Amino acid sequence: MMAGMTSPDHAPHEPLPADVFARGCSSRGALQHLTGRWGALTIVALRLADEPLRFSEVRRRVDGISDRMLSQTLGDLERDGMVVRTVHSTIPPHVTYALAPLGLRVADPLQQLTAIIESELPSVLEARALYDESH
Amino acid sequence: MMAGMTSPDHAPHEPLPADVFARGCSSRGALQHLTGRWGALTIVALRLADEPLRFSEVRRRVDGISDRMLSQTLGDLERDGMVVRTVHSTIPPHVTYALAPLGLRVADPLQQLTAIIESELPSVLEARALYDESH
DNA sequence: CCGCATCCGCCATGATACTG
DNA sequence: CAGTATCATGGCGGATGCGG
Numbered sequence: 001m002m003a004g005m006t007s008p009d010h011a012p013h014e015p016l017p018a019d020v021f022a023r024g025c026s027s028r029g030a031l032q033h034l035t036g037r038w039g040a041l042t043i044v045a046l047r048l049a050d051e052p053l054r055f056s057e058v059r060r061r062v063d064g065i066s067d068r069m070l071s072q073t074l075g076d077l078e079r080d081g082m083v084v085r086t087v088h089s090t091i092p093p094h095v096t097y098a099l100a101p102l103g104l105r106v107a108d109p110l111q112q113l114t115a116i117i118e119s120e121l122p123s124v125l126e127a128r129a130l131y132d133e134s135h
Numbered sequence: 136m137m138a139g140m141t142s143p144d145h146a147p148h149e150p151l152p153a154d155v156f157a158r159g160c161s162s163r164g165a166l167q168h169l170t171g172r173w174g175a176l177t178i179v180a181l182r183l184a185d186e187p188l189r190f191s192e193v194r195r196r197v198d199g200i201s202d203r204m205l206s207q208t209l210g211d212l213e214r215d216g217m218v219v220r221t222v223h224s225t226i227p228p229h230v231t232y233a234l235a236p237l238g239l240r241v242a243d244p245l246q247q248l249t250a251i252i253e254s255e256l257p258s259v260l261e262a263r264a265l266y267d268e269s270h
Numbered sequence: 271c272c273g274c275a276t277c278c279g280c281c282a283t284g285a286t287a288c289t290g
Numbered sequence: 291c292a293g294t295a296t297c298a299t300g301g302c303g304g305a306t307g308c309g310g
Contacts, residue, residue: 018252018256019253020176020179021176021180021196021197023199026256026259027249027256027259030256031176031248031249032172034170035171036170036172037167037171037302039170040166041155041156054272056272061156062156063158067272067273067304068274068276068304069302075274080259080262080263081262081263081266092310093272093273102255106252108244109244109245109251110244112243113248114166116244117153117165117166117241118153118154118162121161121162124165124237126216127215127216128215128216131213131214172282189291190291190293200284201284201285202284202285202292202293203284204282204284206292207283227292229291230293
């Protein structure tokens with residue numbers, strides 16, 4: 001029994017069990033991996049690169065991420081089918097990460113989101129200044 | 136595009152465009168408020184409601200959120216200009232939250248993201264099962 | 271060297287209780 | 291009803307070390 005809002009789900013074809021608003025739904029976990037501190041930036045970095053990136057290249061693009069968090073983030077995303085990890089048997093060995101088809105789909109809204117935030121940052125800063133004045 | 140390309144040498148106070156990939160950029164904070172644990176769900180809940188919601192209504196829709204986190208999340212979003220808080224001087228007192236224009240813009244990609252995750256949850260679960268088999 | 275696992279300090283989170 | 295205050299905890303992230 002899922003607690004949560006009763007969404008106006010009038011899907012005539014098939015039931016949609018997934019509900020990100022439901023506390024126990026697995027989609028929450030998947031969303032968290034994408035919207036967590038580093039998930040979105042990692043996905044968008046891979047999207048903007050438009051080619052497989054090595055571990056250190058992702059780390060360089062996602063400024064400030066630690067090895068540990070990058071490793072964990074990529075692992076979570078790979079497990080969820082968002083990222084494909086490829087080991088190249090060369091010398092020295094060489095591992096690349098690329099977006100899986102599913103990762104490419106979620107990358108689209110994530111990139112839109114980062115683009116909006118970047119372009120609207122002045123508005124955000126202005127709103128913060130106003131807010132801080134009266135609080 | 137400039138995203139991800141933190142030029143190695145540049146003037147420190149140059150009016151550079153916002154870059155979510157840069158460690159110190161304020162846009163990181165704004166992104167974090169939106170992609171944090173509760174930010175996206177709160178925004179999308181307000182978007183789906185399509186009308187101002189009371190504190191307790193948001194809490195009911197965003198299943199599992201605590202008073203403390205909802206208060207903090209709404210406060211952060213209000214400060215960033217994403218949400219408008221309105222106090223109605225009635226008895227009992229009545230406070231509603233609605234999306235500001237900027238919040239409405241970011242709600243669009245966020246809602247797309249949640250929709251993709253919900254519809255693709257079976258793929259995610261299948262990917263996880265495959266991953267867990269070989270790890 | 272690159273990728274990733276372990277130890278540990280710290281902050282965000284959450285449960286509970288209290289206030290306007 | 292709409293929050294705020296206090297305290298306990300777990301996840302985050304840095305430093306370090308190991309394995310390929």
